[in-house]
Amino acid sequence: MDLFFHDTIDIKNPAFVFSDEESRHLSKVLRKQPGDLVAVTDGKGLEVHIQIQNISSRKTNGHLVETIVHPAPKHQTHIAIAPTKNIVRLEWFLEKATEIGIHRITPLLCQHSERKVIKSDRLTKILQAALKQSQQFHLPQLDDLISFETFVAQQKKGYIAHCNTGEKFDLADLAPTEQSNCILIGPEGDFSIDEITFAEKNNFQTISLGSQRLRTETAALVACHTLSLIHRNI
């Protein structure tokens, strides 16, 4: 069933109105007819099925015929990542991480960050599109850009992936079982020594994601997928 996204859904009101853009898409692209069913999610676990009553490229409405509440995953992945110089690489990560499953993404401003601004609206649209495409119902939380030190100081514990020397355990071997796991991924120039020291003092454990030298967005995706494989077994 085609899936749409609405920030808020009032399940007490059976009448449902689609936006102008959705109406165009429903009538011109999907060529829906009265009586057809489409699904809508609020990205907070709610899925409702709407039966179309009136459809045109300007206005489409229907009524709510089914409500499903999808529970939040038991284990949550939280990736804090320095946005890449080429924003397309971060956008790829957001799309793929949403498909695979991620709870929260925090863009980090690091000492070696070349990119110091992001357009949250555009990134949120990518998350919503990936959510719909992959037929999921929990939209990842996208935080505002925050400085590395402020963010790390706010966390109780976590993991930091970097390319510097020192004792490291593979994330796959550590197999963390916490309800939420936060992993820090640095910019193209990696975290600075000061940042690594600061994170370790704040209860962040240094991890390895394998012997290869991975790009920022690949490292983030590898971390996300490794956690997703660990979480499915616990």
Add this chain to the structure above:
Amino acid sequence: MDLFFHDTIDIKNPAFVFSDEESRHLSKVLRKQPGDLVAVTDGKGLEVHIQIQNISSRKTNGHLVETIVHPAPKHQTHIAIAPTKNIVRLEWFLEKATEIGIHRITPLLCQHSERKVIKSDRLTKILQAALKQSQQFHLPQLDDLISFETFVAQQKKGYIAHCNTGEKFDLADLAPTEQSNCILIGPEGDFSIDEITFAEKNNFQTISLGSQRLRTETAALVACHTLSLIHRNI
């Protein structure tokens, strides 16, 4: 150390000449000086270290000071994938799979394929760039586009990932231990029922890559990374 790629390296000849393009890059971008070391790989496991003797933007040469042979990985990942309608998505997969580690990629022409041609030269350049960037020494093998049935009939066994119903085991649970594992990934419209039946008759086992609905290139990368995690433990 910066890594360059040459199709063939003659280790019996200590004199080494860089191409015009490499000479420009070495002198103008990397600002190398006589005496500096750079690494070169042939993508077949060989790494040589070259000490620069003469450098200019037109011609750079040096001599071979060290030869290292990197053994091939014990376990090999082979992904046979229907190229995506938007070729950028396949290119993204090639780059990421090279970073993570993949032995062979076979582009498949399937019944539901919307893309029926690929530019192998361009794709090979992406593989070479990703190999250099991730500091690896085994270039993935990129096959010519081949029809699904011809390819499947050539294989002894393998795995097929599809979204149709039927009994499936998670790839992560199967944890295949063969020396080389081949996984088939379908186009945007999935494999046809005929193709799935044909594969199963030819000793291909149906697998699942998780409960999410993944895009073609995401499914391929998830399969590649799952195998890489399995291979590191056996």
